[in-house]
Amino acid sequence: MPVFILKSKVPHLEPPSEKSHQIAKQITENRTLTEHQRTMIAGIKRSVASDDESNSPEKKKRKKPQAPNPLSCLKKKSKAQPEKTGGRKSRKRKPAKKEEDLMTLIKKVT
DSSP states (O other): OOEEEEETTEEEEEOOOHHHHHHHHHHHHHHSOOHHHHHHHHHHHHHHHHHHHHTOOOOOOOOOOOOOOTTTTSOOOOOOOOOOOSSSOOOOOOOOOOOOOHHHHHHHHO
16 A cells, blocks of 8 residues: 655655565466466357357338428418407507706706
8 A cells, every 4th residue: 555645735655665566466467367267268259259140130220311390381371460340540659759948958068
């Protein structure tokens, strides 16, 4: 296990000891496979690969481009304006302009 040392707010790792190097080397050597294990794994992989080839699933079909929604292609209906049955038509009027008094006009000019 490495040891952390803080020097002026910066972490430093102390290098592992020689015994730690030896133990790590032994562990990695024990993890390697023997020749017999390698041949067995290769045989199993070959048998699984041959089974997969015979039972391979069919390719998925691609979807073709489709036509647009027929309802979206219809012409837009114009909105019917309701007719008033009251005789006169009302019209919008602009608000009347307010007259400014004489003192405000003099202040604007100067």
